[in-house]
Amino acid sequence: MAEAIQSPESTDNIDDSERIYTAGQWHLAWRKFKQNKLALISGGILGIMYLCTLLSGFIAPYEADHRFGGRDFVSPQSIRFFSDEGFHFRPFVYGLTIAFDPLSGRKIYQEDHNRRYPIYLFETGDTHSFLGFNTQLHLFGIRGQNTEGIFIFGTDRQGRDLFSRVFYGARVSLTIGLIGVFISIILGSVLGVVSGYFGGWIDELLQRLIEILRAFPQIPLWMALSAAIPADIDQLKTYFLITLILSFLGWTSLARQIRGRMLSLRNEEFVISALLMGASHTRIIFRHLIPAVLGHIIVIGTIAVPQMILAESALSFLNLGIRPPMTSWGVLLQDGRSLTTLYYYQWLLIPASFIVVAVLCFNFLGDGLRDAVDPYSK
Amino acid sequence: MLTYIIRRLIRMIPTLIAISVMVFVIIQLPPGDFFDSLQAQLAESDSQADQEVFEALRRQYNLDKPLWQQYVYWITGCLQGDFGYSFEWRRPVSELIAERLGLTFLMASGALIFMWFIALPIGIYSARNRYSFGDYFWTFMAFIGLCVPGFIIALVAMYMSVFWFGGSAGGLFSPEFKYATWSLAKVWDLLMHLWVPVVVIGAAGTAGLMRIMRTSMLDVLDEQYITTARAKGLAERWVIYKYAVRVAINPMISILGLQLPQLVSGSIIVAIVLGLPTTGPLFFRALETQDMYLAGTFLMLLAILLLLGNLVADVLLAWADPRIRLE
Numbered sequence: 285m286a287e288a289i290q291s292p293e294s295t296d297n298i299d300d301s302e303r304i305y306t307a308g309q310w311h312l313a314w315r316k317f318k319q320n321k322l323a324l325i326s327g328g329i330l331g332i333m334y335l336c337t338l339l340s341g342f343i344a345p346y347e348a349d350h351r352f353g354g355r356d357f358v359s360p361q362s363i364r365f366f367s368d369e370g371f372h373f374r375p376f377v378y379g380l381t382i383a384f385d386p387l388s389g390r391k392i393y394q395e396d397h398n399r400r401y402p403i404y405l406f407e408t409g410d411t412h413s414f415l416g417f418n419t420q421l422h423l424f425g426i427r428g429q430n431t432e433g434i435f436i437f438g439t440d441r442q443g444r445d446l447f448s449r450v451f452y453g454a455r456v457s458l459t460i461g462l463i464g465v466f467i468s469i470i471l472g473s474v475l476g477v478v479s480g481y482f483g484g485w486i487d488e489l490l491q492r493l494i495e496i497l498r499a500f501p502q503i504p505l506w507m508a509l510s511a512a513i514p515a516d517i518d519q520l521k522t523y524f525l526i527t528l529i530l531s532f533l534g535w536t537s538l539a540r541q542i543r544g545r546m547l548s549l550r551n552e553e554f555v556i557s558a559l560l561m562g563a564s565h566t567r568i569i570f571r572h573l574i575p576a577v578l579g580h581i582i583v584i585g586t587i588a589v590p591q592m593i594l595a596e597s598a599l600s601f602l603n604l605g606i607r608p609p610m611t612s613w614g615v616l617l618q619d620g621r622s623l624t625t626l627y628y629y630q631w632l633l634i635p636a637s638f639i640v641v642a643v644l645c646f647n648f649l650g651d652g653l654r655d656a657v658d659p660y661s662k
Numbered sequence: 663m664l665t666y667i668i669r670r671l672i673r674m675i676p677t678l679i680a681i682s683v684m685v686f687v688i689i690q691l692p693p694g695d696f697f698d699s700l701q702a703q704l705a706e707s708d709s710q711a712d713q714e715v716f717e718a719l720r721r722q723y724n725l726d727k728p729l730w731q732q733y734v735y736w737i738t739g740c741l742q743g744d745f746g747y748s749f750e751w752r753r754p755v756s757e758l759i760a761e762r763l764g765l766t767f768l769m770a771s772g773a774l775i776f777m778w779f780i781a782l783p784i785g786i787y788s789a790r791n792r793y794s795f796g797d798y799f800w801t802f803m804a805f806i807g808l809c810v811p812g813f814i815i816a817l818v819a820m821y822m823s824v825f826w827f828g829g830s831a832g833g834l835f836s837p838e839f840k841y842a843t844w845s846l847a848k849v850w851d852l853l854m855h856l857w858v859p860v861v862v863i864g865a866a867g868t869a870g871l872m873r874i875m876r877t878s879m880l881d882v883l884d885e886q887y888i889t890t891a892r893a894k895g896l897a898e899r900w901v902i903y904k905y906a907v908r909v910a911i912n913p914m915i916s917i918l919g920l921q922l923p924q925l926v927s928g929s930i931i932v933a934i935v936l937g938l939p940t941t942g943p944l945f946f947r948a949l950e951t952q953d954m955y956l957a958g959t960f961l962m963l964l965a966i967l968l969l970l971g972n973l974v975a976d977v978l979l980a981w982a983d984p985r986i987r988l989e
Contacts, residue, residue, distance in 0.1 A: 492677075495677060496677055496680045496681060496684070499677060499681055499965050499968050499969050500681070500684075500961075500964075500965055500968075501923065501924070501926075501927035501961075501964040501965065501967075501968055502927065503927050503928060503930055503931065504927050504930060504945060504960070504961055504964055505688070505961070507930070507945070507946065507949060508688050508689065508949060508957060508961060509688060509691070511692060511949040511950065512688065512691035512692045514692070514693055590809070594811050597811055598811055598812070598813055598931050601811075601813050601931075602813075602931065602934065602946065604949075617813075617814070620817065621817075621935070623820060623821065623824060626817065626821055627821070627825060633814070633817070633818075636810070636811065636814045639810075639811055639814075640806075640809050640810050640811075640814075643808075643809040644805060644806075644809040647805060647808065647809060648805075
């Protein structure tokens with residue numbers, strides 16, 4: 285199919301409006317994808333989000349584990365331009381004073397209008413490593429004593445800045461889906477291609493294996509496998525084990541779909557002619573078959589990422605996934621698990637909105653890609 | 663049809679054996695066993711128990727035997743209806759699961775009915791009024807339903823039911839009915855609590871179902887026989903409900919058989935958050951304490967349900983769509 289619409293050698297004397305008739309598969313897909321504004325915007329937002337994970341140490345004003353003594357459960361601070369004296373060109377936050385709620389005895393914070401902390405760009409602060417070297421530079425910050433900080437999303441039980449932690453959590457939450465999908469794509473496409481192309485007993489064996497794996501209910505299996513991760517192992521190992529667990533079932537559906545495509549492609553003329561010309565199986569698979577199903581693989585991958593993001597957050601929320609001190613969005617949401625906490629400190633649910641946005645964008649992007657790579661859809 | 667079903671059931675046997683081996687391996691994966699975690703707990707609370715007692719307990723439950731022998735004990739027991747013993751609850755696993763299975767299925771069925779009741783009409787509406795405001799609105803809602811994690815919906819629903827409507831936090835019964843014997847009042851109390859988990863669990867599924875119905879309906883509305891029906895002057899209602907929906911519903915029916923088992927396993931996290939007396943939280947607790955036979959039996963049960971669901975789905979589809987023949 286990919287070969288059939290490949291462009292001929294010379295397209296120079298064709299004017300622009302007719303170029304579409306000779307355009308390659310990828311060119312056509314891109315043309316169509318560009319028309320889907322929602323998918324385009326979603327792709328953009330995801331691009332920004334992933335850029336932020338690269339820069340998380342820089343954007344976050346504090347380290348993920350920076351604790352502010354006596355600043356537990358600070359509600360999100362408002363960034364102000366107007367003080368009692370009037371307009372300020374440089375935005376600022378007020379300092380906080382502690383009071384106690386007479387009824388519940390709970391700590392409450394009040395803004396102290398006498399202490400203004402202007403927000404400066406490119407402030408020095410906690411050391412973090414950026415692309416391999418250590419730096420103290422942060423995108424923004426305030427100049428205050430130890431207990432004063434800027435808490436855009438408020439703080440958690442231990443006085444840690446939620447805004448910073450959301451950015452650090454993004455590193456885990458956003459990458460786990462990508463790496464997990466990458467593993468399942470490799471596994472799924474290799475096994476799918478082998479199964480569909482060679483057929484015979486290999487096919488039979490792989491199909492039986494897939495059948496067995498698919499008989500397992502996803503969520504309980506994930507839970508059981510995650511519960512088996514020893515508590516005392518290295519953070520990074522936990523991270524990779526969770527990724528492996530999430531892709532453990534994911535590859536099966538991909539392998540099945542690729543196999544189906546292989547079964548029909550295997551008998552196409554271009555494969556037979558390649559065989560007759562003496563091409564090896566490896567060459568046929570990698571040169572002719574994989575490119576023909578690549579678009580399909582990418583689409584399935586994109587649709588699978590949000591499911592993994594959701595799964596990771598749910599597992600971490602139940603304390604079965606990523607474990608502190610490593611943070612992910614699911615870990616952050618653990619704090620909001622009790623109703624009383626939630627009643628007083630609703631901002632602890634802010635990380636959830638990031639999950640929703642990421643998952644939503646991946647779904648829209650996947651939808652757009654699916655329409656784009658299918659050359660015959662309207 | 664009957665021979666087909668029997669053949670499928672026979673084919674399931676090797677799959678089930680493979681699954682049981684895998685389940686057993688998975689529940690054995692965590693280092694140590696239940697008595698290790700019990701010992702650790704006891705050590706924390708300073709009440710030292712004798713090492714010998716633990717050894718004796720391990721011997722009693724065959725935990726000192728090699729792995730394959732333990733598997734053989736477990737699987738032969740399973741075949742005789744003895745699914746092992748829960749160390750934590752000190753009761754047979756079958757009893758524990760059985761007493762929670764009813765509510766689990768009640769909740770899952772409730773969610774299933776809820777999903778179909780909402781998704782079917784909206785899917786039809788969206789397809790008939792394609793690209794209208796309503797279509798965009800429901801498509802958007804469906805996306806939201808798919809994208810918000812279930813546990814967040816559960817938290818928010820619990821929050822609303824407690825602080826806005828004054829309900830009790832989580833659970834399926836008010837405190838006064840929790841241990842009461844069944845009566846009309848208790849059933850009513852249950853129903854008043856049930857809608858929260860039903861809506862929460864159904865939310866994600868509804869979204870997916872709605873999309874399937876919409877796509878399927880759009881395909882069918884393009885068919886020539888619909889044009890014919892309209893051309894010969896049939897009432898629009900008749901065209902839609904008797905002609906289009908009848909065919910468009912087939913993809914929905916083909917997944918119906920899988921939905922119940924999927925809802926049972928999908929509801930686990932929501933049930934944990936809401937603290938429901940269903941099998942999900944039981945399973946979670948069993949994983950935490952390495953109560954392996956309880957966790958293993960539950961996994962096994964869900965796998966069997968899924969396999970049966972697959973069969974039911976195929977049979978249902980063949981029944982609903984005469985063009986399909988079972989081989």
